[in-house]
Amino acid sequence: MSQDAIEQLLQQTMGLSSASIGSSAIARAVQVRMRELVITSTDDYLRRLQSGTIELQQLIEEVIVPETWFFRDRNPFIALARYARENWPPRDRYGPLRILSIPCSTGEEPYTIAMTLLDAGFGPSDFSIDAVDISEPNLRRARLGLYRENSFRGDDLSFRARHFIKSEQGYLLQPKARSQVKFHHANLLAPGFLSGHEPYDVVFCRNLLIYFDRATQARALKVLERLLQPEGLLFLGHAEAGVLAGQKFSPLDHARSFAFMRGANQRAAQVENETPFQLPKRRRAITPPAPTPAARPFADVTPTAPAAEPASRPQPDLETATRLANEGHLVEAATLCEAHLRQLGPDAQAFYLLALVREAVGESSEAEALLRKALYLDPNHYEALTHLALILERRGDLANAALTQQRAKRSFERQQNEAAQRAEGV
Ligand SMILES: C[S@@+](CC[C@H](N)C(=O)[O-])C[C@H]1O[C@@H](n2cnc3c(N)ncnc32)[C@H](O)[C@@H]1O
Missing domain, CATH: 3.40.50.150 (Vaccinia Virus protein VP39)
Incomplete structure (x- = not known):
């Protein structure tokens, strides 16, 4: 409840929509401030926020994304x-x-x-x-x-x-x-x-x-x-x-x-x-291989039974998320992906789309982490592989970029072969 009220306060004051950076990022910022003030309850922290502008400005400093550089886009x-x-x-x-x-x-x-x-x-x-x-x-x-x-x-x-x-x-x-x-x-x-x-x-x-x-x-x-x-x-x-x-x-x-x-x-x-950037169409879902216990780097990706949702709530669909992202409505696209992950559990395509949205706002390391989650669930996700290769290349990790690009190439060839076999009715 208090978390919702804090997100609303930020939205009203500075415009920040929690869907753009993720509720968890806001929760982390709140934790930082609570530790600093030696406050242990979120309700007490909310009261502190509402009592004046000084703490609100401190929280704003924690949630802003200052990412910028000279000649960003020539x-x-x-x-x-x-x-x-x-x-x-x-x-x-x-x-x-x-x-x-x-x-x-x-x-x-x-x-x-x-x-x-x-x-x-x-x-x-x-x-x-x-x-x-x-x-x-x-x-x-x-x-x-x-x-x-x-x-x-x-x-x-x-x-x-x-x-x-x-x-x-x-x-x-x-x-x-x-x-x-x-x-x-x-x-x-x-x-x-x-x-x-x-x-x-x-x-x-x-x-x-x-x-x-x-x-x-x-x-x-x-x-x-x-x-x-x-x-x-x-x-x-x-x-x-x-x-x-x-x-x-x-x-x-x-x-x-x-x-x-x-x-x-x-x-x-x-x-x-104007289509500022184009996201590929939703790819065919590929069932991920069952992960071995040793190869589970992302604890939070472990497939869990999704929380029960009221029957009337429409399921967030990733086709719409892709379309919204293509139209430049990144916040809405991110909201849908996050709702999808919350309601239906981990999904490679949702992580992949969310990664593109995070990358568009300059958060490459967050994007990279999301792409790795997508690839954990679907090691052959071609778009996630090519995107990860790009990020690695951009940050100078050329050896891993080349390896990832090779994996992407193999995944593409595999998909082509499968499509050909399906067409032949094999
Ligand atoms: C990602 S930077 C963008 C900097 C630069 N325009 C660029 O494109 O590289 C976002 C900045 O927006 C500022 N910001 C966020 N909300 C704001 C608001 N409501 N009014 C003014 N600045 C705000 C943050 O402090 C942060 O420095």
Whole structure:
């Protein structure tokens, strides 16, 4: 009961839907806070939460996902530079190009915007960036401008030599890019959010809406619209474009930039059809071999009798979860997968889908753990194998990536043979 009330409080305050990160992640965060406060009952902790904002902010710090890095997805920044070069300054306006980055986490995104525009030839007075996040510790790190290897990912790190100074503590962003960004502590869903600020020409709001349910996404979108100039540009995360379905936003003509122009509704229908990423169709279920006691790394995957559900409750189906994920409704997809696992017990496809959703929100290690659960139940799950191989490759474990890819290839060949035999009626 108290757990439900805590999840509701988080949802109302910061928008976080428990389905996006999982109820267990919220329960773990609550345990951390209770240990810190030496509180042993969840009811007492709930009362503490309800008694003021200080503890609520502490819990928010525990549940947020700060995952970010410089030039996260290249295309949005290439599109921004092109847009700025072609459209700025407009004939009828003076003043700098005004940009908002929300949520900015530890600063990598707004600083990437600054480096992009400086590298594109814009001067410091040509643009200004406001950067907002709900987490004070994140903002403190952002203001410091000091970063470690983990903030630099991908092949092209040439920007690092141009904009950073290497020190013993890490890489320090040079003042030229740093001074372009002003950081603010705020909650996108708080009443009157940035109400005193002039509307922005460009808003980056990437990898936040994926944590909200549909009603909260709609609420957030209203706030973002209010903050945008009539023809302002909105950049979303690659799994979030579906949120704009039916809205008066038109996609910018730049592949995979996930940038949308406000008020330009002539191509709005296209937004509806945007499929940010495609999940494969539900594969044929393969019965897993009975696990030997020695090969049971995931205690929580042990098939157990599912809890009895009221007869009238519709069973969560994975076809719908796949469709929702394809449409960018990741929270709903995750909710269905979790309900499926709760009501019907462990299922390779549910773990696999949940892994894709977790990966889309940048939680690769959680995704990897879920893929391993899927493969424990179904060692021949081709999609889970190929996905795991990708994750291993990305984190530099090339030997295991190659082995997993070989397993995927064998699984594919086996499925082809089985299909051929079925067709021949063997
Ligand atoms: C995954 S990071 C995204 C950072 C960056 N936009 C990116 O795509 O790399 C999510 C951030 O959202 C922030 N956040 C969560 N809820 C928020 C809210 N209601 N208002 C403002 N920031 C929020 C968290 O503190 C966290 O730093």
